[in-house]
Structure formats: C-alpha cells, structure tokens
Amino acid sequence: MNRRGLILSVLALGIAGFGGATWFADRSQPATDVASVAPEVFDALMRPYSPILGPENAPVTIVEFFDPACEACAAFYPAVKDIMKEYPEDVRVVIRYTPFHGQISEVSIKLLEAARMQGKFEEVLQALIVYQNAWASHGNANVQKIGEIAGGAGLDIEKAMTQMKSPDVIAIYNQDKADVETVGVQQTPTFFVNGKPLDPFGFDELRALVASEVAASKS
Secondary structure, rough: OOHHHHHHHHHHOOOOOOOOOOOOOOOOOOOOOOHHHHHHHOOOOOOOOOOEEEOOOEEEEEEEEEEEOOOOHHHHHHHHHHHHHHOOOOOOEEEOOOOOOOHHHHHHHHHHHHHHHHHHHHHHHHHHHHHHHHHHOOOOOOOHHHHHHHOOOOHHHHHHHHHHHHHHHHHHHHHHHHHHHHHHHOOOOOEOOOOEEEEOOOHHHHHHHHHHHHHHHHO
C-alpha cells in the first residue's frame, strides 16, 4: 500500500461502525421559530470563527445550519450560490456545522476545517457537495472517497490528517454542535436571514426573504 492509500485507510478508521443510530431529522418539519425561545439563542446563531462565504461586511447575512452529508443541503447549494451571485455585495453566508448523520458528518466537517486551514475551503466544500452520492449515500458511507474527492480539489490529505485532530478544529466542532442544540435546530438545512427564521421553508421562500432584507438594507 502506498503512502496516500495508507493515509486514506487511517482516515477510514475514524468512521468504523457507521450505520448505527445517527443524530438526524428530515426536512419535513418547519424551521425552528427562534421567537419562541430564550434571547440567548440569538447569540448562538453565529460565532466569530464561523466560515463566511461572500463579503464579510455584507448587510444581509444568511446563517445556514449545514451538514455536508445532507441531501437537502446539497439540493439547496446551487440556490444559495445563485442568491450570492445575484447580490454579490449585499449577501454573505455563515456556515454552522450540524452533524446529523453521525460519524460520516463529523469526518467531513473536520475535513472542511482542515481545508479552511489550507485555504481550500470553498473548493473542497463544492467538491464534497457535487460528489456527495459517492461518499455519503445513506447506509453506505465511504470515508476513503471523502479523502480522494478532497485531494482532487487540492487538499493536502497528509497535512489534513493532523489538522483534523487539532484543538482548534475539535473546539469548533464541539461548539457548533452545542449551538445546534441551543438554537433548537432539528433538521438540515435550517436558514436564518438577518436573524429571521425561514418559515415556511422552501427555495422560493429563501429567495423572497433575502430579497426583502436586501431591499430593507438599501432603504
């Protein structure tokens, strides 16, 4: 076995036993209504370390509670990109990790954080979404494929193996998981636009809420 194959095999050990109970709910329920929960929930929507796509000072913020292994998240990915393209100066997206598919989610999230350390976050994120069926098919998680796909997007897998275990990555993973519970998110994706929950949930509803907030920011 060559060195690259050995690294991917070690990565796969982190997923041993996947297929049991997972922390997951589908998108059949409405988005969480934060107006009905304690005020401290609003502090848990974003953290200073959270990945940001788009201009950091954009007036409209979409917070997405996101699981890389979630099929619905993959379905929404092109719509979110289209919104950012439509409002390139006005909209930013803040990613909050939501590991609802157990260990396969944990590995992919930590791999994304390693990619962020290497300046390859968006490239690896897009690759994992585009090829999600190859590594995150329900009941058939394939961690070796995650490594291959991320490596193909430019990630240094050997370096990532160390970065994924770093205290900073572990702290981000644990804090996001705690914030998911604080906010009361029960399904992915869950969206908030400038602190407002997307309810009812849908592609058109997300576009409309963003458009409304963009218009309000210019008035």
